Amino acid sequence: MTAEDRGPEDGEQVRIVEVGPRDGLQNEDRTLPVQERVELVERAVAAGVSRIEAASFVNPERVPQMAGAEEIMASLSEPARAASIGLVLNRKGLDRALESGVGEVNVAVPATDGFSVRNQGTTVEAMLETLADIDGALAGTGVPLSVTVSTAFGCPFDGEVPTERVVEVVRRIADTSAVEIALADTIGVGVPRQVTELLRRSEEVAGGRTLRCHFHNTRNTGYANALAAVDAGVRVLDSSLGGFGGCPFAPAATGNIGTEDLLYMLHRSGLRTGVSLSGAVGVAEWMGERLGKTPPAYLGRAGAFPS
Amino acid sequence: MTAEDRGPEDGEQVRIVEVGPRDGLQNEDRTLPVQERVELVERAVAAGVSRIEAASFVNPERVPQMAGAEEIMASLSEPARAASIGLVLNRKGLDRALESGVGEVNVAVPATDGFSVRNQGTTVEAMLETLADIDGALAGTGVPLSVTVSTAFGCPFDGEVPTERVVEVVRRIADTSAVEIALADTIGVGVPRQVTELLRRSEEVAGGRTLRCHFHNTRNTGYANALAAVDAGVRVLDSSLGGFGGCPFAPAATGNIGTEDLLYMLHRSGLRTGVSLSGAVGVAEWMGERLGKTPPAYLGRAGAFPS
Numbered sequence: 302m303t304a305e306d307r308g309p310e311d312g313e314q315v316r317i318v319e320v321g322p323r324d325g326l327q328n329e330d331r332t333l334p335v336q337e338r339v340e341l342v343e344r345a346v347a348a349g350v351s352r353i354e355a356a357s358f359v360n361p362e363r364v365p366q367m368a369g370a371e372e373i374m375a376s377l378s379e380p381a382r383a384a385s386i387g388l389v390l391n392r393k394g395l396d397r398a399l400e401s402g403v404g405e406v407n408v409a410v411p412a413t414d415g416f417s418v419r420n421q422g423t424t425v426e427a428m429l430e431t432l433a434d435i436d437g438a439l440a441g442t443g444v445p446l447s448v449t450v451s452t453a454f455g456c457p458f459d460g461e462v463p464t465e466r467v468v469e470v471v472r473r474i475a476d477t478s479a480v481e482i483a484l485a486d487t488i489g490v491g492v493p494r495q496v497t498e499l500l501r502r503s504e505e506v507a508g509g510r511t512l513r514c515h516f517h518n519t520r521n522t523g524y525a526n527a528l529a530a531v532d533a534g535v536r537v538l539d540s541s542l543g544g545f546g547g548c549p550f551a552p553a554a555t556g557n558i559g560t561e562d563l564l565y566m567l568h569r570s571g572l573r574t575g576v577s578l579s580g581a582v583g584v585a586e587w588m589g590e591r592l593g594k595t596p597p598a599y600l601g602r603a604g605a606f607p608s
Numbered sequence: 609m610t611a612e613d614r615g616p617e618d619g620e621q622v623r624i625v626e627v628g629p630r631d632g633l634q635n636e637d638r639t640l641p642v643q644e645r646v647e648l649v650e651r652a653v654a655a656g657v658s659r660i661e662a663a664s665f666v667n668p669e670r671v672p673q674m675a676g677a678e679e680i681m682a683s684l685s686e687p688a689r690a691a692s693i694g695l696v697l698n699r700k701g702l703d704r705a706l707e708s709g710v711g712e713v714n715v716a717v718p719a720t721d722g723f724s725v726r727n728q729g730t731t732v733e734a735m736l737e738t739l740a741d742i743d744g745a746l747a748g749t750g751v752p753l754s755v756t757v758s759t760a761f762g763c764p765f766d767g768e769v770p771t772e773r774v775v776e777v778v779r780r781i782a783d784t785s786a787v788e789i790a791l792a793d794t795i796g797v798g799v800p801r802q803v804t805e806l807l808r809r810s811e812e813v814a815g816g817r818t819l820r821c822h823f824h825n826t827r828n829t830g831y832a833n834a835l836a837a838v839d840a841g842v843r844v845l846d847s848s849l850g851g852f853g854g855c856p857f858a859p860a861a862t863g864n865i866g867t868e869d870l871l872y873m874l875h876r877s878g879l880r881t882g883v884s885l886s887g888a889v890g891v892a893e894w895m896g897e898r899l900g901k902t903p904p905a906y907l908g909r910a911g912a913f914p915s
Contacts, residue, residue, distance in 0.1 A: 455913055455914075460914045461914060488913075489910065490913040492872075492873050492876040492877045493835050493873070493877060494876075494877040494878060495876070495877075518828070518906075519906060519910045520869060520872050520873075520906050520907060520910050520913070521825070521831050521865075521866065521869035521872075521873070521905065521906045521907075522831060522869075522872070522873050524828050524829060524831060524832045525831045525832040525834070525835040525873060527832070528800050528832040528835060528836065529835065548910070551909065551910040551911060553909040553910070554906055554909045554910035555906070558828075559828065562827060562828035562829075565799075565827050565828075565829070566799050566800070566827075566828070566829050566832060569799040569801070569802070570799045570800060570801040570802075571801060598828065599825075599826060599827050599828045599861055599862070600827060600828075602858065602860040602861045603796065603826045603827050603855070603858040603860070603861035604858060606762055606795075606797040606827070607762075607767045607768060
């Protein structure tokens with residue numbers, strides 16, 4: 302493994318947020334046991350991942366793939382716990398996450414009522430109130446808050462999402478102490494021009510918060526969208542090892558952009574991630590064995606270049 | 609089918625060169641009979657494709673999937689023949705192509721000797737001499753010549769390809785009467801930054817010829833590369849219906865970028881191709897049935913948006 306394996310030494314930094322253990326696994330048919338999910342987080346951190354969605358503090362009856370969040374957190378090594386992000390959708394989830402010692406809390410606020418009501422049982426307006434409540438409860442804990450705007454590029458129920466709508470949600474999130482706001486293409490319908498425009502408009506109302514992007518490759522626009530985000534100045538991107546994570550609204554399609562494929566594109570473009578490409582390919586292969594399927598991402602099949 | 613299905617009416621035009629019948633099929637295990645390849649070309653033209661690699665005038669003993677070029681050309685309708693491009697690698701192939709009535713001749717000139725010797729049995733220098741010979745023979749025929757620089761982004765034998773090397777080949781091609789010069793990422797290793805740089809440097813020596821790009825999605829950079837090319841001003845892109853076309857140098861990997869996925873990205877970015885997205889999805893599905901496999905491209909599985 303060479304230094305180049307993590308991107309060129311003198312390259313500008315793009316940070317990867319690894320979402321495989323949460324967004325990747327929660328849409329897979331096979332549920333991985335807690336100990337395998339712990340091992341996944343540890344392997345990712347060993348490959349250089351510094352922020353990782355390690356657990357989801359949602360109702361396990363609604364998302365059985367994510368059951369056992371407390372057990373996962375209790376089993377993590379200290380570096381992995383420090384890197385861990387816990388998904389939280391309500392006050393109860395927040396209490397569980399804090400009790401478990403997560404390194405960071407992430408709250409998802411949909412841009413559309415259609416998705417919000419069906420995915421998390423609440424309107425966008427009510428979710429923003431919940432966010433304010435969570436934000437208040439986090440005060441003094443030292444645990445940073447990041448907020449992800451889901452369905453920002455299109456909604457499986459409401460269809461096209463007006464830019465104004467997304468911008469308004471970002472503006473409301475900027476009223477909280479969130480250190481980072483993410484724009485998420487939850488169902489993989491976005492295109493680069495939309496990325497550029499949404500980022501430009503979001504930046505105007507984000508009050509200087511870091512902007513992060515979250516793309517799915519459902520229609521093969523995910524990596525082009527990532528490129529558009531980087532070109533627009535974004536320096537934090539979500540990705541999923543192996544590209545695992547289907548889309549529940551397009552059952553035959555793939556989901557998140559794959560970490561190893563994103564690393565390949567970024568590293569060879571002169572950007573540094575600090576995450577090992579060969580390490581990521583190895584973890585993705587390991588995941589594939591656990592899930593009983595070939596990773597949707599391509600690097601493992603095609604090989605790096607030069608090989 | 610709405611007008612939007614071919615891109616917005618007032619959108620700037622990006623032209624698609626459909627390479628499915630040649631670059632797509634030549635790497636598939638199953639050889640489609642001549643009549644099915646004729647039907648593929650006709651279906652693509654009916655979907656709005658105005659330029660299409662209909663036949664390959666190489667030695668059929670070397671590429672059995674491409675046998676029957678004359679029979680294909682003889683069976684095409686007049687509009688399909690006018691849209692047809694024939695691949696030619698030597699003077700004998702040119703004579704066959706002209707005799708068959710192709711609408712355009714395309715010659716592939718590798719940027720690297722490693723690929724050139726193994727793929728077409730000649731050095732780059734000798735291939736440039738063959739090109740000059742073909743160019744001379746085309747004079748007065750009225751059949752336009754385009755030239756594709758293969759392995760411009762990396763070579764499976766020689767590894768990294770210096771930009772200077774590609775630029776020199778482009779400069780030599782600009783000495784011919786070629787109306788268009790394409791940069792091809794034959795093995796799908798290129799990244800957007802490379803696209804931007806190669807196009808900038810090629811433009812300086814291309815003598816005003818149209819620049820076209822040809823990308824493979826072998827490592828999931830193909831659509832991002834297409835975006836980078838469009839951002840750099842390129843208005844002609846190769847793609848393959850269904851994304852068919854493996855890579856002989858990475859047997860488990862996918863090949864060309866898929867026409868329908870490219871249309872989705874371009875149309876929703878405000879660009880017009882004149883090719884019907886729903887039509888392309890239909891032709892790709894038909895190809896999948898003939899080849900006995902699911903198209904690697906995603907639009908057919910995920911569905912367009914809004915649906």
